[in-house]
Amino acid sequence: MSLFETQIYTDFRKLKNCENLRESAFLLSPYTFSYPDLMRKPLTSSQCVVLALAWAALCFIVLTSSPQIDGMLILTILISGALVFIPIVKALKKKQQK
Numbered sequence: 001m002s003l004f005e006t007q008i009y010t011d012f013r014k015l016k017n018c019e020n021l022r023e024s025a026f027l028l029s030p031y032t033f034s035y036p037d038l039m040r041k042p043l044t045s046s047q048c049v050v051l052a053l054a055w056a057a058l059c060f061i062v063l064t065s066s067p068q069i070d071g072m073l074i075l076t077i078l079i080s081g082a083l084v085f086i087p088i089v090k091a092l093k094k095k096q097q098k
Helices: 012-016 021-027 045-065 071-097
Strands: none
Touching: 045 071
């Protein structure tokens, strides 16, 4: 099976027995589907460096072009940093364990 031919597995027997809309929406949500053929490879060191530098460059551009630095801007930068650096730290920890 190629990358573009994915099979989506879900148990539609559970869906037939649903009584309310919320339960059926959960069963059809993307979190219940599994993709057995698409495994994510861990980040390499060079990918980690490129991601960190790209994030730093974008933060520099945002900070220098912003007329004022307020709480929402700082909060946005902190959240984006978490979204960028948590996978990087996980990849580096996984690499050190091997």
